[in-house]
Amino acid sequence: MSKFLITGGAGFIGSNYLHYVVNKYPEDNFVCLDALTYAGNYNNIKSLEGKTNYKFIKGDIRDKELVFDLFKEEEFDYVINFAAESHVDNSIKNPNLFADTNILGTMTLLNAVKMMKNEGNHPVKRYHQVSTDEVYGDLPLDRPDLLFTEENPIHTSSPYSASKAGADLQVLAYARTFKLPITISRCSNNYGAYQFPEKLIPVVISKALNDEPIPVYGKGDNVRDWIHVHDHNVGVDLIVRNGREGEIYNLGGHSERTNLEVVKTILKQLGKPESLITFVSDRPGHDRRYAIDSTKVEEELGWDRTYDFDSGMKETIDWYINNQDWIDDIKSGEYKNSYKG
Ligand code: NAD
Ligand code: DAU
Secondary structure: EEEEEOOOOHHEEEEEEHHHHHOOOOEEEEEEOOOOOOOOOOOOHHOOOOOOEEEEEEEOOOHHHHHHHHHHHHHOEEEEEOOOOOOOOHHHOOOHHHHHHHHHHHHHHHHHHHHHHHHHOOOOHHHHEHHHHHHHOOEOOOOOOOOOOOOOOOOOOOOHHHHHHHHHHHHHHHHHHOOOOOOEEEEEEEEEEOOOOOOHHHHHHHHHOOOOEEEEOOOOOEEEEEEEHHHHHHHHHHHHHHHHOOOOEOOOOOOOOOEHHHHHHHHHHOOOOHHHHHEEEHHHHHHHEEEEEEEHHHHHOOOOOOHHHHHHHHHHHHHHHOOHHHHHHHOOHHHOOOOOO
């Protein structure tokens, strides 16, 4: 029996992770710590209430007192940090918040892991940082042969990616200086259920369902490598349990699409006209293309994807069609009342 701290578990990827592991590992215990920022939605994890191997704590990873007390009380074996400010457009409007949450929040967790090691009673066996392919910067559109490997240098474009890179560098520094047992995963663009409707895919689905114009930045020719959130989470779980200490692992979807291709796929499935597409001003500093080489995790840990883009997108679009009240609650702000405390 192991005890896990899952931070950011009320967000998109963290909530999918909790649904996966709480059911898969009934012998393990999972504590979710989430500040319930605008992106945290308790509705995503409400159905886990009552599970005997799970509990939720509302709290901020930057709150040193709360975090240190929690570590001493719970004696975690594993820590997985999903908590972050995650939206690039927001980072352009408010860069400081991203440095604060993503770098200093990560450092508070690392300091707690260090404290537990120094006290010697119950050291954390593994700290895992959920990172992103955006730390590698971007690739040119006319070089489809180029992919990011773990050896690529950090080369960030946005305040978001710079803050995630800053966090990764602190994780690596704490590993080397304080000998903390860490791993890092860097994944490409996720899609699936419970994604906050600020990101491309839920924005397009919710607007198309209401016959509203769909904003496509620039020419829509930027390329992302899409992965189903479940495949990402299976990778994180494998890395945390079996990955080599100190290592970085890339996770990618092998499904590169231009934004325009993604938008057209959704419109087609929904039976909506392409005339809804509206080209708007480009995102400042807009990364052109991300593409991930996941050979390392495939060869070392036997990880593979179970979803291909077409079937994964079909399932995802159906989920949003069948859960329009989930989006309506966010639009009305009602979701903020979903946690009663
Ligand atoms: P999200 O924005 O949907 O969720 C983030 C969660 O973190 C929310 O529940 C929020 O309440 C919580 N949070 C934010 N600040 C906090 C704080 N100070 N203390 C405690 N909780 C806090 O994000 P997501 O898309 O689920 O991404 C999760 C992680 O995965 C992030 O670290 C992100 O950088 C990384 N990632 C995301 C993608 C993607 O495509 N979405 C791809 C690769 C990596
Ligand atoms: O690559 C992993 C990253 O993917 C994660 O680290 C980030 O947390 C996550 O937000 C995501 O970043 P992107 O910026 O790629 O995702 P987003 O959904 O915001 O945008 C995807 C692409 O679509 C991007 O090229 C910008 C474009 N876009 C986005 C929105 C919201 C549009 O054209 N119109 C839109 O309305």
